[in-house]
Amino acid sequence: MFIFLLIEIFSRSVPQACHTDLHAGQYYTLPTAQLRTLFPHGLPYRFQMQIKTFNEACVMVRQPALELISYLKKADYSRPALRYILYGETGCGKTMSLCHALHFCATQGWMVLHIPDAHLWVKNCRELLPSSSRPGRLDQPLQASLWLKNFKTTNDRFLSKIKTTQRYVWTKRETTEEGRPLGELVDQGVARVKSSSDVVGALLRELRLQAGGAAEGAFRLAVAVDGVNALWGRTTLKKEDKSEVLPEELTLVHNLRKMLRNDWSGGAILTTLSHTGSLYKPRSAYLPMELLGEEGFDTMDPFVPVPVSSYTEKEFESCYLYYMDRHWLQHPHSQTEEGKKELIFLSNRNPSILERLCATL
């Protein structure tokens, strides 16, 4: 029985796109080469540590991700982009489900626009420059240039094919002409850090206009934002006169909000709500309206909420067997039935708590 289950948990040979409900609870491996290009900044920190330890990236196939992928398969891409919000309690696997869905999009040849954590853009910013292009807005050069670098790593092959539709003037001496490849735009942003926030805005605009076009260079765009509730919450940034910065005064946030509207077609908008990292929200808040607030809900409406919950019994079994297989559980008591029951009780089948517990064993 034990050996039979062991063989069952790995579904390496099945191609990613064909994952169905039968594979729920099983693990599949992400190829390492794809990992570096696709997720330079997307995976949760503890999962990255796990990849380093186990020397492989094994992701469990779970029901929320399967649901999301089924919607993506069935959607009509000539219609306006659909918005999906993954919500659930802390540590239930929203970011992992999002990464799973993004991997699916990448294997289908989509372009992936992944903002790993929107909360990073509304707090702990060392440099806030007043925007050169618009008065009253604030730029965040460091965050913007870092994100552009990672974006380039992910989507290099698209950047040479897509052309700009408009002339952009950055400074008196620097411009980007119409018809230049997007790669040049991104390089401009990475090189000239001062104007990187505006570059991000221009990039988003270009992608919005050109996604899902009928031409042969057409591509589908997956916009993935983790922690989307940061865009409508409060910030901890202060202006020089010690007054609080509103999120709409930040260029990055303003442009991202425009991207999340469903006035463009040819792609999908996948987002997660995140309480960890959120500012000024009570610890028990995890439902969409609580975290997004009135304004956020009204902007994201209509969206498809996808709930993510803790492991089911089958999924817990699968995770436990995976750790056993990797010899991760060293404590002798954890390998017994009693120990397993203790783990269930202590973690309440919450994935992140279970992972932390097993790391100490």
Next chain:
Amino acid sequence: MIWRSVDLRRTALRTLLQLQLNMAASTFCPVLLPLSRINCKLNGIYTLISLNKTAAYSTGLSVKKTGAKTGLPQRGGKELRRQIKQVLQPRTERMAVDQDWTAVYPTAASFKADAVPLPVRMGYPVKKGVPPSKKGNLELLKIPNFLHLTPNAIKKQCEALKPFCTEWPAALDSDEKCEKHFPIQVQKKDYVFAGPSLRHPDARIVTLTVKLSSLNLDDHARKKMIKLSGERYNKDTDTLTITADSCPLKQQNHDYAMYMLTVLYHESWKIEAWEKEKTRADMEEYVWEDSPSQKNILETLLRIRPLSEQQEEGEVREELLGREEVQEYKDSVTKLKNEGETEGNMQQYKEAVKKLLSI
């Protein structure tokens, strides 16, 4: 421990002897009266007893007189020992199970550990301990107790009050009938007070409760009344409570409360000119018409199927809003916003969105 028992015995003896000496002094031995101190030798212990000339309180103990012998108490006899034992024991050990509790606590009194036969414990336990017992427990003394208000005691009080009451009208046999015929309820309190004056200051307070469903109010009037009453309105029970205590007399406060109710009622029916400027933020509940949600959904639907030249925008709008999926979506959003967010509401919203956008 030994000294303690000796002390107890000493005090017990003292009380006994005091009693007997007093009785003896008053009745049989006038000789002893002028003596202020008597040295007695009892069981090898010299005790000093001071005789109280003036007060001779009875402790309620019925000390049996041994046979025909009167005068000075028996020394060291079985009788004496039994009597001492009775004084030493707490009253609880002599209580029968079916005793009359109202005799033990006829009025409000502080907690007496020796008179309450319950093993009560109260207080913060020391480490590795339990809450302290009731003997000498100050915490139990400090708190108010209702030992004088047992159901039996209240029954007795009700029986005593019955001669002063009139009969309850037979027609009002259910709460709904009372509510229907007497929607306004007025509560007044009377106090029996003994102080510099016989009047209790809180006796002037008058509380008036009325259910808004029993008043004749339309939608606007009801909302305005709720806004005007503010804190005095309870949403769960739909009652408005007006407490009047600003006048010195009860009758005046009663009139004032009735006046307040009348004024509230008439004012809420009036529509002022500035009420036209009511914004979405002032609304008590979420209304889907003209909300951002409605705008979003219309825009989305129009983007899915853009307008052709013949169709008019207004007509298309009406037609889209009339569709069943849009109505379902509207219901789910209104429910989410008004009733708060739950998993069930979210599921309903999800189904509505899926149907609407044909996922």
